Structures are given as structure tokens and as C-alpha cells.
Amino acid sequence: MNKINVLVIFGGKSGEHDVSISSAFSILSNIDREKYNILTVGITKSGEWLYFDKDIDNIRNGSWEELSNKNVEINLIKNGNREVGIKFEDGTIKKIDVIFPVLHGPYGEDGTIQGLFELSEIPYVGCKVLASSVGMDKLICKNLFSQMGLSQVDYTFTTKIDFENNKDLEISKIEEKLNYPIFVKPANMGSSVGISKVKNKEELVDGINEALKYDTRIVLEKGIDAREIEVSVLGNNCIEASICGEIKPAKEFYTYEDKYLDGKSTCEIPANIDDLTMEKIRSMAIKAFQGIDGKGLARVDFFIDKKDGEIYINEINTLPGFTDISMYPKMWEYSGIEYKDLISKLIDLAFDAKK
Ligand SMILES: Nc1ncnc2c1ncn2[C@@H]1O[C@H](COP(=O)(O)OP(=O)(O)O)[C@@H](O)[C@H]1O
Ligand SMILES: [Mg+2]
Numbered sequence: 001m002n003k004i005n006v007l008v009i010f011g012g013k014s015g016e017h018d019v020s021i022s023s024a025f026s027i028l029s030n031i032d033r034e035k036y037n038i039l040t041v042g043i044t045k046s047g048e049w050l051y052f053d054k055d056i057d058n059i060r061n062g063s064w065e066e067l068s069n070k071n072v073e074i075n076l077i078k079n080g081n082r083e084v085g086i087k088f089e090d091g092t093i094k095k096i097d098v099i100f101p102v103l104h105g106p107y108g109e110d111g112t113i114q115g116l117f118e119l120s121e122i123p124y125v126g127c128k129v130l131a132s133s134v135g136m137d138k139l140i141c142k143n144l145f146s147q148m149g150l151s152q153v154d155y156t157f158t159t160k161i162d163f164e165n166n167k168d169l170e171i172s173k174i175e176e177k178l179n180y181p182i183f184v185k186p187a188n189m190g191s192s193v194g195i196s197k198v199k200n201k202e203e204l205v206d207g208i209n210e211a212l213k214y215d216t217r218i219v220l221e222k223g224i225d226a227r228e229i230e231v232s233v234l235g236n237n238c239i240e241a242s243i244c245g246e247i248k249p250a251k252e253f254y255t256y257e258d259k260y261l262d263g264k265s266t267c268e269i270p271a272n273i274d275d276l277t278m279e280k281i282r283s284m285a286i287k288a289f290q291g292i293d294g295k296g297l298a299r300v301d302f303f304i305d306k307k308d309g310e311i312y313i314n315e316i317n318t319l320p321g322f323t324d325i326s327m328y329p330k331m332w333e334y335s336g337i338e339y340k341d342l343i344s345k346l347i348d349l350a351f352d353a354k355k
Contacts, residue, residue, distance in 0.1 A: 011044060097123070100125045229301070
């Protein structure tokens with residue numbers, strides 16, 4: 001059997017560069033080497049694409065300067081006589097059979113790089129352009145979810161222009177719709193960056209100004225005292241949902257520090273919820289994934305209101321954290337799919353989605 005050439009791309013320009021490297025490291029350590037030949041490209045924080053000759057046991061620690069080979073061309077689009085593939089110094093070209101983008105956040109998870117893959121005509125793991133960009137934009141996604149009848153906490157939005165032109169009017173419109181505490185979020189971000197929980201008008205103004213550093217569109221949500229439940233989905237046309245897991249943030253909410261630095265929050269798989277709630281969440285996750293025309297994978301996050309047990313969808317992540325201890329693969333492991341097999345399944349789905 002001929003081995004399949006998989007191009008694994010990691011790093012990237014987003015704030016989640018380091019998380020992506022950890023995800024890629026786990027994938028490279030576990031991917032089935034009997035089936036796959038691995039090609040690796042790292043994107044630096046400034047957006048430079050580097051090809052690595054050496055298999056990267058060391059991508060987390062090694063210097064990219066030393067590991068990369070700058071004489072290799074990474075051709076993803078047909079260009080004159082250039083073929084698509086990896087072109088080595090001796091002129092040989094290695095065909096890329098499939099791409100596994102292990103990138104999180106803007107430029108990796110938002111449809112931009114997926115557009116490039118579409119142009120390359122190479123199959124790739126995960127959601128296509130539309131689902132990726134919709135999943136990344138909290139405001140568009142919320143509007144879509146409400147149109148699909150998926151219940152969400154009350155929300156509204158403001159924009160940089162409106163806020164700067166008439167701050168008082170915007171604040172009063174927000175206060176009319178929502179009671180404190182309010183969550184303030186940039187529409188396009190991730191990893192809790194730019195998010196704050198505000199308890200009064202003064203904090204609201206500060207929170208909006210903070211969020212405006214990251215985006216010109218801001219989502220405002222009713223803050224609830226919530227349990228945080230997550231579920232993994234997998235598939236193209238026939239979509240499966242894993243059993244649910246629960247995140248228990250160490251702080252008042254699940255912040256960037258908590259996610260990646262302190263690491264004090266804990267998780268519980270399976271989530272300690274009743275069967276009916278589990279089933280509702282799983283079917284809502286599948287509905288959300290289908291609704292954005294998702295392919296391959298996504299992790300869908302929910303809230304359960306501690307007061308009344310109401311279930312709300314929070315967000316969909318189309319390229320969730322993928323280290324071997326990340327929620328996405330862990331929830332599959334508990335549902336019977338080993339990490340290594342999950343990688344193979346995702347690659348199979350990439351070929352299937354291209355048919
Ligand atoms: N409406 C809300 N009520 C209560 N907690 C919230 C609400 N929105 C967000 N949070 C908290 O903030 C965290 C980050 O918000 P989230 O929308 O998931 O952004 P990100 O895309 O950055 O993960 C959540 O995991 C949760 O802890
Ligand atoms: Mg989140």
C-alpha cells in the first residue's frame with residue numbers, strides 16, 4: 001500500500017500560535033506512520049511559512065531557524081510550470097495528498113487558509129471556508145443559531161463606529177436589553193482574549209473599549225451562573241457526537257490564563273449530567289454543526305444555567321485544541337475512539353469531503 005502524504009501545518013499568526021504547536025506535537029507523535037508520510041510546515045508569528053526537513057520531535061523547543069529548510073518551495077497553487085507540492089533542492093516534487101491544518105484562531109480557523117486549500121484542490125481536514133468563518137464570528141454565529149431555534153443566552157451587539165459616535169445611546173440600548181452582569185466579547189477572537197465580565201456602567205464602557213482593541217464588532221451577552229459543558233462532533237454527512245465533558249474553571253470565568261497558563265481549571269468526562277440533558281446537548285451540537293455546514297470536526301460548547309437547568313449553546317470551535325489531553329480528543333477517547341484512530345478518521349473524512 002502506498003503511503004499517503006500528509007502536510008501538517010501548525011503555528012500561525014494568531015494568538016493561539018503556541019497552543020497550535022502543542023496540538024501539532026501531539027498529532028505528530030501519534031499519527032499512524034504505517035499509513036502516512038508526514039510533511040511539516042510551520043507558520044511563524046509573522047506569517048512566514050517554513051518547511052521542516054527533520055521530523056519534529058522538537059518543534060516545541062527546537063529553534064525553527066535550525067529545523068527549517070529555506071531552499072524548499074511550498075507550492076499550493078498552480079503557477080506557470082510549477083506543480084502543486086513540495087519542491088526540493090534537487091528538483092523533485094513531493095505530492096501533497098491531504099492537508100491537516102493544526103491551526104487555531106484567526107488565519108487558521110476562520111476560513112482564510114481554507115480558501116487557499118480550496119484553490120490548491122488538495123483535500124484538507126476540517127470545515128470548509130463558510131463553516132470556518134461563520135464559526136469564528138460570534139455575532140454571525142449567534143444570529144444563525146437563533147434562526148435555527150437553538151437556545152442561547154440573551155445577547156446584543158455594538159460596533160466601533162456606533163460606540164464612538166454616541167456612547168451614551170449605545171450604553172442605554174445595551175442596558176435596556178440586558179441586566180448586569182454582562183459578558184463583553186470581540187466578535188472575532190477566541191481563547192477568551194478581549195473578553196470581560198462587567199457589573200456596572202463604568203465597567204461596561206471599559207469592557208467595550210478593551211474588546212474594541214481586537215475587533216470593530218462587539219457582542220454583549222447576559223452573564224449567567226453556568227456549568228460549562230462541551231461535546232465533540234465528527235463526520236461529514238453522517239455526524240456523530242461524543243459523550244459530553246464539563247469544564248470547571250478555576251476563576252470566575254474561563255480566561256486565557258486559566259486555559260493556557262495557570263492550568264488550574266479541571267475537566268470531568270463524562271460530565272455529571274442526566275441522560276436527557278446529555279442527549280439534548282448532543283443533538284443540539286449536531287444541529288449546530290449541520291447548520292453551519294460543518295465538515296470533519298468541531299467542539300461545541302454549552303452552558304447549563306445553575307439556577308434552572310436551562311441549556312444554552314455558547315459557541316462552536318471548528319479547529320479545537322488537539323493535544324492528546326485536549327477536550328476534543330479526550331471526549332472521543334471516552335466515547336471509544338483512540339487518539340491515533342481519530343487522526344486517521346479525520347484524514348479519511350477529508351478525502352470523503354472532496355468527492
Ligand atoms: N454569557 C455568559 N455567561 C457566563 N459565562 C460566560 C458567558 N459568556 C462567556 N462566559 C465565560 O467566558 C468564557 C469565554 O467565553 P467564550 O464565549 O467561550 O469565548 P472564547 O471563544 O474566547 O472561548 C467561557 O468559557 C465562560 O467561562
Ligand atoms: Mg469558549
